[in-house]
Amino acid sequence: MFKTALLPLIIALIGGSRQAQACGRHPRWDRRGESKLSSRQATDESSAANSTDPSYECLWYSYQPVLDIKGNYPAQYTIAIIQANDTEAQSVFATINATLNSKLPNDVPHGSPTTGPVGVSYSPTDPDCWWSYNLCTTPDSSTGLPADITILPEPMTWGLAFDDGPNCSHNALYDYLQEQELTATLFYIGSYMFDWPLQALRGITDGHEICVHTWSHKYMTALSNEEAFAELWYSRKAIKDLLGVTTQCWRPPYGDVDNRIRTIAQALNLTTIIWYYDTFDWEEGTNGVTSATVDSNYQGIIDRASNGTFATHGPIVLNHELNNFTMSEFIKYAPAIKSALRAVVPFATALNIPQPYADSDITFPTFADRNSKSSTTTNGTTGSGSGAVDGSASPSGSSVSGQASTAAQSGTKAKSAASPLRDRAGYGVLEMLLVITLLIIGTWG
Ligand SMILES: *[C@@H]1O[C@H](CO)[C@@H](O)[C@H](O)[C@H]1NC(C)=O
Numbered sequence: 142m143f144k145t146a147l148l149p150l151i152i153a154l155i156g157g158s159r160q161a162q163a164c165g166r167h168p169r170w171d172r173r174g175e176s177k178l179s180s181r182q183a184t185d186e187s188s189a190a191n192s193t194d195p196s197y198e199c200l201w202y203s204y205q206p207v208l209d210i211k212g213n214y215p216a217q218y219t220i221a222i223i224q225a226n227d228t229e230a231q232s233v234f235a236t237i238n239a240t241l242n243s244k245l246p247n248d249v250p251h252g253s254p255t256t257g258p259v260g261v262s263y264s265p266t267d268p269d270c271w272w273s274y275n276l277c278t279t280p281d282s283s284t285g286l287p288a289d290i291t292i293l294p295e296p297m298t299w300g301l302a303f304d305d306g307p308n309c310s311h312n313a314l315y316d317y318l319q320e321q322e323l324t325a326t327l328f329y330i331g332s333y334m335f336d337w338p339l340q341a342l343r344g345i346t347d348g349h350e351i352c353v354h355t356w357s358h359k360y361m362t363a364l365s366n367e368e369a370f371a372e373l374w375y376s377r378k379a380i381k382d383l384l385g386v387t388t389q390c391w392r393p394p395y396g397d398v399d400n401r402i403r404t405i406a407q408a409l410n411l412t413t414i415i416w417y418y419d420t421f422d423w424e425e426g427t428n429g430v431t432s433a434t435v436d437s438n439y440q441g442i443i444d445r446a447s448n449g450t451f452a453t454h455g456p457i458v459l460n461h462e463l464n465n466f467t468m469s470e471f472i473k474y475a476p477a478i479k480s481a482l483r484a485v486v487p488f489a490t491a492l493n494i495p496q497p498y499a500d501s502d503i504t505f506p507t508f509a510d511r512n513s514k515s516s517t518t519t520n521g522t523t524g525s526g527s528g529a530v531d532g533s534a535s536p537s538g539s540s541v542s543g544q545a546s547t548a549a550q551s552g553t554k555a556k557s558a559a560s561p562l563r564d565r566a567g568y569g570v571l572e573m574l575l576v577i578t579l580l581i582i583g584t585w586g
């Protein structure tokens with residue numbers, strides 16, 4: 142009886158979590174037919190950058206370099222697959238697939254590409270270091286995989302990034318960044334780049350660091366090996382074909398990554414960058430998250446700058462170029478961020494990677510260069526460029542693929558949208574303990 146009564150509670154705890162982890166509902170642009178092209182005459186980066194009126198900025202245009210390469214890519218907004226005549230991708234993938242099948246045979250797709258880890262059976266020992274399950278970012282050392290980057294090695298340093306671009310209406314934001322002499326890391330979605338290639342070009346022209354945010358913004362751990370590979374391959378390729386550089390960093394949509402996906406990313410030389418603080422800007426207007434919630438999230442991170450939280454490291458903060466609200470919200474808090482922290486820099490700078498692209502001599506200032514004007518006595522670890530400083534304890538480490546008990550139904554930890562800003566460390570553990578406790582009580586009952 143008791144057991145039955147507890148089940149809905151457990152399910153509610155679990156079910157409530159998923160939305161809160163998403164890193165962005167991004168409105169889909171209807172795929173428009175080529176016949177509707179040429180509503181405006183933007184032909185180069187500067188002509189696309191000259192307006193801050195979204196009704197002009199977001200007019201469709203035709204761009205020959207996109208038309209020239211489109212045939213080599215998957216359809217926009219669909220889960221990517223390797224193209225039939227892409228022999229290069231096929232051969233790179235074959236090697237990766239063989240590695241996966243020998244190294245991680247039990248790490249199979251979890252959940253759904255569009256709704257994520259809802260109601261999934263999964264071992265509570267988290268053998269795959271699945272972020273969406275328990276915010277795991279440190280794979281067991283036996284995998285040979287590096288930890289995901291979640292914080293920065295430099296103290297009092299804000300890692301500035303925007304997810305989900307390029308946004309057709311981002312000129313006001315990019316103008317602001319330019320005026321303030323700020324550069325950021327931009328996690329671009331491949332399908333969006335094909336719609337707004339000149340906006341993407343502005344990103345690199347302005348000196349921002351461009352990283353991969355996949356082809357179609359799905360939950361990566363739900364995809365097959367081939368699909369996950371293709372999501373990374375074709376978005377990395379879009380950055381190369383349209384912007385001329387081979388990027389070496391990516392961020393999983395919704396943070397959804399596990400060892401299988403990390404292995405694919407690593408084989409493509411893509412460093413996995415998650416975040417530590419979520420502003421929840423992407424969720425504004427839904428699930429009880431209001432603009433006041435997002436305000437208090439930004440303020441809460443800024444306040445930590447004065448209480449010693451960032452004495453030995455810098456925060457990586459999740460925010461978006463998703464819509465007017467998310468972009469305006471950053472602009473609103475930027476002055477406070479700049480005055481509270483010592484530096485506001487893209488990850489290439491914060492991690493001391495002066496040449497972040499594999500095939501380009503575009504350089505970013507190192508942290509020391511960037512920061513030479515400010516004097517500071519606190520100095521944390523030096524940036525290695527790859528390691529996270531985020532603890533060394535690894536979860537379980539065993540590859541027990543437990544039975545799908547009721548406990549295994551749990552899937553994800555609970556997270557309340559009402560208090561979205563929570564230090565990442567530890568909180569999944571507390572909530573899992575609660576679920577486990579309830580299950581134990583339920584079993585006794
Ligand atoms: C922006 O550039 C386009 C193309 O050159 C031009 O038609 C348009 O009038 C310009 N808009 C502004 C606000 O300067």
Ligand SMILES: *[C@@H]1O[C@H](CO)[C@@H](O)[C@H](O)[C@H]1NC(C)=O
Binds near residue numbers: 211212213226
């Ligand atoms: C691959 O095939 C598509 C048509 O299916 C074509 O548009 C494209 O140019 C081909 N690419 C290469 C590299 O041959």
Ligand SMILES: *[C@@H]1O[C@H](CO)[C@@H](O)[C@H](O)[C@H]1NC(C)=O
Binds near residue numbers: 235
């Ligand atoms: C990749 O490996 C999976 C098994 O994990 C297999 O089903 C699939 O056919 C392989 N794909 C290719 C292209 O070899």
Ligand SMILES: *[C@@H]1O[C@H](CO)[C@@H](O)[C@H](O)[C@H]1NC(C)=O
Binds near residue numbers: 310462464
């Ligand atoms: C960009 O932002 C506008 C709001 O300014 C929004 O309507 C649009 O859907 C966004 N997305 C893209 C991909 O441009």
Ligand SMILES: *[C@@H]1O[C@H](CO)[C@@H](O)[C@H](O)[C@H]1NC(C)=O
Binds near residue numbers: 233408409410
């Ligand atoms: C990854 O980097 C190595 C070393 O530079 C290079 O040899 C390899 O081709 C790269 N792999 C891919 C898929 O780009």
Ligand SMILES: *[C@@H]1O[C@H](CO)[C@@H](O)[C@H](O)[C@H]1NC(C)=O
Binds near residue numbers: 449564
């Ligand atoms: C700083 O403030 C935050 C938020 O109140 C708190 O969680 C954290 O423990 C504080 N850190 C220190 C070092 O006082």
Ligand SMILES: *[C@@H]1O[C@H](CO)[C@@H](O)[C@H](O)[C@H]1NC(C)=O
Binds near residue numbers: 193311314465468472
């Ligand atoms: C948001 O919209 C307002 C009103 O249209 C506009 O003035 C402002 O520039 C926009 N902000 C951003 C960051 O796009």
Ligand SMILES: *[C@@H]1O[C@H](CO)[C@@H](O)[C@H](O)[C@H]1NC(C)=O
Binds near residue numbers: 509512520523
């Ligand atoms: C921190 O110390 C290291 C080693 O002494 C040095 O290389 C680095 O430039 C310093 N960083 C800053 C921001 O001063």
